[in-house]
Amino acid sequence: MLLGGATIATPDLVVTPRRRKMVEALRDRFAAQFPAINYELAWQVGVVNAQARHRGRHKVVMLYGGLLICPSMAVEGLALAFAHETGHLLGGHPKAYYMPSLSCECSADHWAGRVAIPGLFGRGGGAKILHRGINQLAAMFNVLAQSDTALPASDALIEFKRRHMGAGFEGRRKPPCYCAAP
Numbered sequence: 001m002l003l004g005g006a007t008i009a010t011p012d013l014v015v016t017p018r019r020r021k022m023v024e025a026l027r028d029r030f031a032a033q034f035p036a037i038n039y040e041l042a043w044q045v046g047v048v049n050a051q052a053r054h055r056g057r058h059k060v061v062m063l064y065g066g067l068l069i070c071p072s073m074a075v076e077g078l079a080l081a082f083a084h085e086t087g088h089l090l091g092g093h094p095k096a097y098y099m100p101s102l103s104c105e106c107s108a109d110h111w112a113g114r115v116a117i118p119g120l121f122g123r124g125g126g127a128k129i130l131h132r133g134i135n136q137l138a139a140m141f142n143v144l145a146q147s148d149t150a151l152p153a154s155d156a157l158i159e160f161k162r163r164h165m166g167a168g169f170e171g172r173r174k175p176p177c178y179c180a181a182p
Contacts, residue, residue: 023041023068026078027063029120030086030116033116038055041063041068043065045066046064046065047066048064050062050085052108053099061089063078063085072140074136077132079121080112080137083116083117084108084109084161087112091111092111104177105164105179110165113130117130117165127169130166130169134161134165141157142154163175
């Protein structure tokens with residue numbers, strides 16, 4: 001889960017055909033690379049978030065409408081969201097303390113940088129995805145943090161993602177993990 005469930009006001013924000021086509025193409029790319037996972041888009045839900053979960057025997061990644069239409073999120077930021085959520089399902093140990101069937105936040109980010117991003121975009125393209133995507137996430141988190149004081153400090157969250165995804169992408173070991181199950 002990227003955030004705790006922040007929402008954005010979206011009554012006059014329309015999903016353009018171009019935006020829908022871009023998001024669906026990205027979803028289809030992830031679905032082709034990771035066919036054991038069902039990727040779903042909840043355009044009608046204004047929550048700025050994404051989540052991974054098990055639905056019976058099925059693995060599901062869901063991106064919600066508030067994230068999909070967030071103006072600061074382009075293809076790179078959304079690719080990181082898809083990769084992170086996929087990492088919760090395929091990232092291995094350590095597991096999340098709040099849901100032991102999923103990889104913890106650290107493992108999800110490290111796996112996203114190590115497996116998903118280079119696997120889908122190559123090394124050169126993956127480096128651009130990481131750099132631009134992190135900047136897009138930072139812009140989104142900063143806007144949300146201004147409107148919701150319950151959210152964690154965006155600088156710390158972005159540094160966390162940069163450190164873990166970057167280590168995975170560069171082939172380094174996962175940094176120390178403090179969010180896993182005891």
